[in-house]
Amino acid sequence: QSALTQPPSVSGSPGQSVTISCTGTSNDVGGYNRVCWYQQSPGTAPKLLIYEVTNRPSGVPDRFSGSTSGNTASLTISGLQAEDEADYYCSSHTSRGTYVFGTGTKVTVL
Amino acid sequence: EVQLVESGGGLVKPGGSLRLSCAASGFIFSDYRMDWVRQAPGKGLEWVSSIDRPSTYIYYADSVKGRFTTSRDNAQNSLFLHMNSLRVEDTAVYYCVRESFLYNWFDPWGQGVLVTVSS
Numbered sequence: 001q002s003a004l005t006q007p008p009s010v011s012g013s014p015g016q017s018v019t020i021s022c023t024g025t026s027n028d029v030g031g032y033n034r035v036c037w038y039q040q041s042p043g044t045a046p047k048l049l050i051y052e053v054t055n056r057p058s059g060v061p062d063r064f065s066g067s068t069s070g071n072t073a074s075l076t077i078s079g080l081q082a083e084d085e086a087d088y089y090c091s092s093h094t095s096r097g098t099y100v101f102g103t104g105t106k107v108t109v110l
Numbered sequence: 111e112v113q114l115v116e117s118g119g120g121l122v123k124p125g126g127s128l129r130l131s132c133a134a135s136g137f138i139f140s141d142y143r144m145d146w147v148r149q150a151p152g153k154g155l156e157w158v159s160s161i162d163r164p165s166t167y168i169y170y171a172d173s174v175k176g177r178f179t180t181s182r183d184n185a186q187n188s189l190f191l192h193m194n195s196l197r198v199e200d201t202a203v204y205y206c207v208r209e210s211f212l213y214n215w216f217d218p219w220g221q222g223v224l225v226t227v228s229s
Contacts, residue, residue: 001171001172003154003156032214034213034214036213036214036215036216038155038216040155045205045218045219045220045221045222046155046205046216046219047217047219048215048216048217048218051210051213051214051215052213052214052215055213057217089154089155091155091157091214091216092214093214096169097167097169098157098160098169098170098171099145099157099160099214100157101147101154101155101156101157102154103154104154104155
């Protein structure tokens with residue numbers, strides 16, 4: 001199972017919006033509405049940010065939003081803040097009953 | 111508070127074995143599927159294995175299939191990862207995670223335990 005494809009890095013100034021893509025296949029991202037996004041700050045465990053493509057767990061700011069189109073899911077951070085600087089990973093359930101993560105994207109706040 | 115605490119990591123030689131444990135608290139352990147996810151130093155996340163509630167269905171990544179075995183003890187609220195024939199490329203922080211069967215999310219994550227495979 002190959003990792004889902006994400007851009008290695010994205011950057012933006014405070015207040016701007018950035019979007020991270022996550023491209024898979026019809027056997028994972030395109031086949032299920034089960035894409036999740038995780039945020040990982042340096043030296044810490046990942047934290048659930050988005051589940052079922054668009055849903056936010058309680059406590060996650062609404063400036064984080066998700067969407068999907070075909071085999072590509074996207075995470076948008078609106079109104080970028082300094083504390084959003086972290087690594088972001090997408091994940092998806094697969095047709096084999098397994099899971100696959102994205103390659104990861106480093107978000108830099110300029 | 112929902113909590114997952116891993117233990118059992120350390121330094122092992124290539125070809126060796128190691129058993130990781132994960133102690134769960136703050137939720138009904140037997141109600142959830144559980145997974146292992148790993149992260150090599152400076153690298154991304156890699157899903158390793160999942161186990162359903164009664165231990166009937168256990169899945170593995172191709173990279174560990176035949177070498178790793180996942181098990182659980184619902185009476186002791188514990189998850190285990192038995193790792194055999196370890197390779198240098200198995201060096202990683204291993205995270206224990208709770209899985210939602212309905213939504214396929216992983217939450218929360220344990221603090222992680224480091225496994226180093228080196229001669």
